[in-house]
Amino acid sequence: MLLSPALAGTPLTGRAAEAVAGLGEQAVLCDLYDEAGAPVYHDIAGTTPHEVRELLAALRRLPGPVLDLAAGSGRLTFPFLGLGREVTALELSEDMIGLLRERLAATPPSLRGRCTPVRADMSDFALGRRFGAVVLGTTSVSLLPPEARPGLYRCVREHLAPGGRFLITTVEVDPAADGTDESEILAEGQSGRTYRMIEQWSAGATTRTVTMIPAEPPAEGPVTVATTTIGVLPAQRLIAELEQAGYAVRSLTPVPGGGRHHDVLLEAEAL
Ligand SMILES: C[S@@+](CC[C@H](N)C(=O)[O-])C[C@H]1O[C@@H](n2cnc3c(N)ncnc32)[C@H](O)[C@@H]1O
Structure with missing residues (x-):
C-alpha cells in the first residue's frame, strides 16, 4: 500500500x-483533498442537489456579490454564477482551486469573467471588499478546528455588506x-x-x-x-459560537437528503 x-x-x-x-x-x-484525492471528490461532488437548491433560494433574496468560502472545485460556485452574480471563490487547496480554474477556463467568458478564484485560508483572509452574502456550504465549517473558528467568524463579519448574510451549513447529529x-x-x-x-x-x-x-x-x-x-460541529454548538461572535441567527432550515445525518442551513446576520 x-x-x-x-x-x-x-x-x-x-x-x-x-x-x-x-x-x-x-x-x-x-x-480526499490532495492531488490524488481531489478528482475523486470532484467526481462525487454535485450529485446531491438539495443544499444547492436551498442556498440558491436564500441568495435570490440577497442582492450583491457572493463570497463562496472553501469553494473546492466549484460545486456551489457555478450555480451561484448561474444566478448572474459576481462570485469570489476562496479555497485553500492548490489542487482543488486548480480544478476550479480548469473548469472556469472551459466556460464562456461572460460567466468566467464574473468569477475570481482566490487561494486563502477561510479563517484568516482580507479581500478588501464586502459581499451581500458569504456562503460556507457542504458543512465545511467542520473542517476548521475549534481554535480557528473565531478567525472565520471575524473575517466573515469584516466582509459582509450592511444587511448581508452569512449562509452556513452544518450537520445535525x-x-x-x-x-x-x-x-x-x-x-x-x-x-x-x-x-x-x-x-x-x-x-x-x-x-x-x-x-x-x-x-x-x-x-x-x-x-x-x-x-x-x-x-462534527452540531448545529446548536455552531449557533452558540455565532452568537458569541456577535451574530444573530435569523433562520435555521433543514436540508433534505444528504445521507445518514441531516444537514441544516443557518442564515446569520452580523449585529
Ligand atoms: C467538502 S469540500 C467543499 C467544496 C465545495 N464547497 C463543494 O461544495 O464541493 C471542502 C473544501 O474546503 C477546503 N478547505 C479546507 N480547509 C480550508 C480552509 N482553512 N480555508 C479554505 N478552504 C479550506 C478543502 O480544500 C475543500 O476543497
Missing part, C-alpha cells in the same frame, strides 16, 4: 481498513445516538464510476471519517482510496 505523506499516521479502521487490506499492494491511500456507527452507501460519480462511501462516527465524538473506495476496482494496477477526517 502506498501512503501519501499527509496521511502518515492516519489509522483506518473497520470496513475501510478491511477494504484497503483486501486491495493489498494496489491500494494508494490519499487525502442525533444527540441520543450511542455506540460506534459505521455506515456504507454506494455513491455514483458524475463519471459513472461507483464508490463505496464508508462513514465512521462514534456517538459524541468530535470527528467522523469518510473513505471513498472504488466499488469495482480493477484486477491490477493502483486503486485510489481517498479518506478524510472531518470535525
Whole structure:
C-alpha cells in the first residue's frame, strides 16, 4: 500500500481498513483533498442537489456579490454564477482551486469573467471588499478546528455588506445516538464510476471519517482510496459560537437528503 505523506499516521479502521487490506499492494491511500484525492471528490461532488437548491433560494433574496468560502472545485460556485452574480471563490487547496480554474477556463467568458478564484485560508483572509452574502456550504465549517473558528467568524463579519448574510451549513447529529456507527452507501460519480462511501462516527465524538473506495476496482494496477477526517460541529454548538461572535441567527432550515445525518442551513446576520 502506498501512503501519501499527509496521511502518515492516519489509522483506518473497520470496513475501510478491511477494504484497503483486501486491495493489498494496489491500494494508494490519499487525502480526499490532495492531488490524488481531489478528482475523486470532484467526481462525487454535485450529485446531491438539495443544499444547492436551498442556498440558491436564500441568495435570490440577497442582492450583491457572493463570497463562496472553501469553494473546492466549484460545486456551489457555478450555480451561484448561474444566478448572474459576481462570485469570489476562496479555497485553500492548490489542487482543488486548480480544478476550479480548469473548469472556469472551459466556460464562456461572460460567466468566467464574473468569477475570481482566490487561494486563502477561510479563517484568516482580507479581500478588501464586502459581499451581500458569504456562503460556507457542504458543512465545511467542520473542517476548521475549534481554535480557528473565531478567525472565520471575524473575517466573515469584516466582509459582509450592511444587511448581508452569512449562509452556513452544518450537520445535525442525533444527540441520543450511542455506540460506534459505521455506515456504507454506494455513491455514483458524475463519471459513472461507483464508490463505496464508508462513514465512521462514534456517538459524541468530535470527528467522523469518510473513505471513498472504488466499488469495482480493477484486477491490477493502483486503486485510489481517498479518506478524510472531518470535525462534527452540531448545529446548536455552531449557533452558540455565532452568537458569541456577535451574530444573530435569523433562520435555521433543514436540508433534505444528504445521507445518514441531516444537514441544516443557518442564515446569520452580523449585529
Ligand atoms: C467538502 S469540500 C467543499 C467544496 C465545495 N464547497 C463543494 O461544495 O464541493 C471542502 C473544501 O474546503 C477546503 N478547505 C479546507 N480547509 C480550508 C480552509 N482553512 N480555508 C479554505 N478552504 C479550506 C478543502 O480544500 C475543500 O476543497
